[in-house]
Amino acid sequence: MNLPAADIRNWSIKNKLKAVIVLTSLAVLLVLFLVFAVNQRNFLRNSLLQEMDVLSRNIANNCAASVIFNDRPTAGETLESLQANPQVIAGIIYDADGQVFSSYYKQQTNNSPMPYPPDLLLNAGHLFSGRHLDIVQDIGHGREHLGILHLRTNLDKIETTLMRYIGFGFLGLGGAFILAWLLADRLQGIISKPIEQLATAMRAVSKERNYRRRVKMNRQDELGSLIEDFNEMLVQIEIRDQELRSKQNRLDYLAHHDTLTDLPNRLLFHDRLHHAITKARRMQAKLALLFLDLDRFKTINDSLGHEAGDRLLQEVAKRLTGIMRKSDTLARLGGDEFVIALEHNTETHEIITVAQKILDTLSAAYFINAEELYITVSIGISLFPANGLTAETLMKNADVAMYRAKEKGRNNFQFFTEDMNKLAKETLFLENNLRKAIDNQELALHYQPQVEIVSGQIIGMEALVRWHHPKLGIIPPNKFIPMAEETGLIIPLGKWVIHTACHQNLQWQKAGLSPGKVAVNISPRQFRQSDLVKTVAQALAASGLEAKWLELEITENVLVDDLTPTIAVMEDLNTMGVSLAIDDFGTGYSSLNYLHRFPLSKLKIDQSFVQSIGEPMGKHAIVEAIIALARALDLEVIAEGIENQTHIAFLKRHGCRYGQGFYFSKPLPQKAFEQFLLRAQQPQHTHPENPLRN
Ligand SMILES: Nc1nc2c(ncn2[C@@H]2O[C@H](COP(=O)(O)O[C@H]3[C@@H](O)[C@H](n4cnc5c(=O)[nH]c(N)nc54)O[C@@H]3COP(=O)(O)O)[C@@H](O)[C@H]2O)c(=O)[nH]1
Numbered sequence: 001m002n003l004p005a006a007d008i009r010n011w012s013i014k015n016k017l018k019a020v021i022v023l024t025s026l027a028v029l030l031v032l033f034l035v036f037a038v039n040q041r042n043f044l045r046n047s048l049l050q051e052m053d054v055l056s057r058n059i060a061n062n063c064a065a066s067v068i069f070n071d072r073p074t075a076g077e078t079l080e081s082l083q084a085n086p087q088v089i090a091g092i093i094y095d096a097d098g099q100v101f102s103s104y105y106k107q108q109t110n111n112s113p114m115p116y117p118p119d120l121l122l123n124a125g126h127l128f129s130g131r132h133l134d135i136v137q138d139i140g141h142g143r144e145h146l147g148i149l150h151l152r153t154n155l156d157k158i159e160t161t162l163m164r165y166i167g168f169g170f171l172g173l174g175g176a177f178i179l180a181w182l183l184a185d186r187l188q189g190i191i192s193k194p195i196e197q198l199a200t201a202m203r204a205v206s207k208e209r210n211y212r213r214r215v216k217m218n219r220q221d222e223l224g225s226l227i228e229d230f231n232e233m234l235v236q237i238e239i240r241d242q243e244l245r246s247k248q249n250r251l252d253y254l255a256h257h258d259t260l261t262d263l264p265n266r267l268l269f270h271d272r273l274h275h276a277i278t279k280a281r282r283m284q285a286k287l288a289l290l291f292l293d294l295d296r297f298k299t300i301n302d303s304l305g306h307e308a309g310d311r312l313l314q315e316v317a318k319r320l321t322g323i324m325r326k327s328d329t330l331a332r333l334g335g336d337e338f339v340i341a342l343e344h345n346t347e348t349h350e351i352i353t354v355a356q357k358i359l360d361t362l363s364a365a366y367f368i369n370a371e372e373l374y375i376t377v378s379i380g381i382s383l384f385p386a387n388g389l390t391a392e393t394l395m396k397n398a399d400v401a402m403y404r405a406k407e408k409g410r411n412n413f414q415f416f417t418e419d420m421n422k423l424a425k426e427t428l429f430l431e432n433n434l435r436k437a438i439d440n441q442e443l444a445l446h447y448q449p450q451v452e453i454v455s456g457q458i459i460g461m462e463a464l465v466r467w468h469h470p471k472l473g474i475i476p477p478n479k480f481i482p483m484a485e486e487t488g489l490i491i492p493l494g495k496w497v498i499h500t501a502c503h504q505n506l507q508w509q510k511a512g513l514s515p516g517k518v519a520v521n522i523s524p525r526q527f528r529q530s531d532l533v534k535t536v537a538q539a540l541a542a543s544g545l546e547a548k549w550l551e552l553e554i555t556e557n558v559l560v561d562d563l564t565p566t567i568a569v570m571e572d573l574n575t576m577g578v579s580l581a582i583d584d585f586g587t588g589y590s591s592l593n594y595l596h597r598f599p600l601s602k603l604k605i606d607q608s609f610v611q612s613i614g615e616p617m618g619k620h621a622i623v624e625a626i627i628a629l630a631r632a633l634d635l636e637v638i639a640e641g642i643e644n645q646t647h648i649a650f651l652k653r654h655g656c657r658y659g660q661g662f663y664f665s666k667p668l669p670q671k672a673f674e675q676f677l678l679r680a681q682q683p684q685h686t687h688p689e690n691p692l693r694n
Pocket residue numbers: 448462463464465476477478481494497521522523583584607640641642643660661662663667
């Protein structure tokens with residue numbers, strides 16, 4: 001049998017051990033047996049040699065006389081006595097001349113005459129050759145050499161005896177093999193069993209991934225150490241496995257949850273919504289998706305800082321969790337957006353109850369960093385299957401409905417209708433078009449005069465952007481400025497406004513129209529843009545307008561950002577000679593504590609306060625307070641949104657020096673504003689109530 005080394009290597013340890021034990025035992029026994037056989041052979045040969053030596057001496061002595069007396073018959077008789085020894089096959093007596101004197105050949109033996117003994121035999125006295133022992137004995141009388149006796153004995157008896165021994169030996173070896181095999185089978189277990197147990201445990205561990213499993217065996221040898229090490233290794237793996245599992249669980253949790261609020265995130269919500277839809281489809285049930293977006297959260301975040309914003313979001317999440325049922329899924333999509341999937345209570349009146357509860361719960365006061373805050377929420381609602389059959393469509397439509405809620409004045413909820421989609425598409429259309437509007441020269445500036453209330457003298461004008469859409473006509477800034485802010489388009493748009501306003505103002509000055517300062521609105525995103533100072537400098541340089549004729553209107557939200565960089569930008573502008581006014585003053589979150597630190601020149605009272613003047617619930621006190629504050633801080637004050645004499649009278653009475661509003665003029669296109677400036681220079685056209693009207 002041919003056993004390649006690779007095959008043997010593939011044998012089990014058990015079989016290898018058995019083979020080693022059995023082969024080793026057999027090899028040892030075989031060697032012992034060979035040694036014994038050789039010894040035995042030598043012993044038998046020596047015994048035979050001694051026996052033949054005695055026999056040959058006797059015969060040599062007995063036939064000495066026959067040789068002396070040349071008595072061949074007696075010598076023949078003496079040789080015949082060899083018959084008694086069956087091993088002797090021939091005996092020959094040679095005389096001193098080497099001639100055969102007498103001979104004996106055993107009967108029934110195919111004997112050919114033996115030649116005279118060779119020198120080798122004569123010198124040694126005996127010789128084992130092949131199957132014979134030849135022995136030579138001197139025949140002498142005293143010192144006289146009479147001849148030699150040559151006896152030949154066959155070795156059959158020795159060989160038979162030896163073969164018997166060998167036969168027994170092989171039988172013994174066979175028995176020893178069986179015994180060794182049985183013993184090996186038991187002995188190998190001492191080594192291979194623990195290894196097998198280890199292997200079984202390893203297989204089980206890798207299959208079941210049960211690292212709590214241990215191999216139990218009490219041994220003090222190397223295998224004991226191996227098992228101990230193996231168990232220790234399992235302990236380590238178990239610890240690592242637990243660590244890994246907890247890390248994986250944590251990662252899994254983080255991948256599916258919002259870390260700030262601990263609510264499910266967009267990914268998990270999408271998954272759950274998908275399941276809820278599948279279930280609803282199977283059960284032919286309804287489903288409601290509520291899309292929540294906090295109103296003016298950005299303002300709070302900007303004014304009170306991100307930490308306060310985060311705490312507010314956490315509190316909102318807590319309140320929402322408090323009013324949700326277990327079957328509802330609440331998630332935070334990111335920023336100030338939350339979503340809720342309602343699987344029960346999906347009748348319209350029930351959804352309205354939930355939505356109203358959300359509005360009420362979230363609008364209650366929040367106390368964050370010792371500040372009392374209020375926030376509202378706009379909710380868009382889409383229904384399965386009426387408003388969409390997939391999670392994506394339901395989300396999109398609820399989002400669209402939420403935007404409608406924002407447009408409807410925030411702090412309300414809206415159910416999705418197909419019309420809304422049309423509107424959303426229009427908004428997208430506008431956004432895409434706005435990108436091209438600057439290059440296509442579709443933007444224009446309108447100008448609204450700013451007036452010294454008492455004298456009616458024009459002190460400047462506010463530049464207000466308009467979009468002349470080739471198909472849609474004039475689009476008011478309220479419709480595209482927020483979108484421009486959101487998309488970042490406000491940066492190129494704002495640049496265009498500053499450049500155009502500076503250029504136009506100088507043209508009017510050159511035409512001798514005394515337009516005064518031009519005020520340009522700067523949105524928060526524009527202000528935060530690092531190159532605002534550069535943009536303004538470039539606009540002044542490009543137009544040639546002196547900086548003192550440019551005023552930038554920023555909203556209060558800008559002031560609540562990081563103070564140091566805000567002040568730095570304002571100071572750079574101031575150093576340049578550009579003045580700064582706070583627009584919509586009184587509506588934001590600016591801290592009066594810090595107001596004096598900003599290099600401002602003007603406060604602009606928000607038109608909502610001005611327009612409430614004369615109304616029963618009018619904000620007269622606020623208007624008065626802003627005027628007083630401006631005076632205290634040595635700032636100019638201008639009221640915007642002046643529409644009638646009542647407003648004028650109140651403002652005059654309380655010392656508000658400047659004003660702006662439809663009372664004086666609506667924002668006018670460039671040409672119309674030129675006419676307005678011209679008329680203002682002609683005192684004969686003065687209106688009885690409004691010096692600027694005719
Ligand atoms: N970042 C920029 N914002 C701009 C720019 N141009 C305009 N805007 C902002 O868009 C908002 C809406 O502006 P608009 O429709 O032009 O309305 C202005 C006036 O028309 C309106 N106004 C003025 N007087 C009266 C009044 O007596 N009654 C009345 N109902 N409305 C009046 O107020 C708007 C000016 O407001 P303000 O800027 O706060 O002085 C508006 O927020 C603009 O700021 C631009 O180029 N960049």
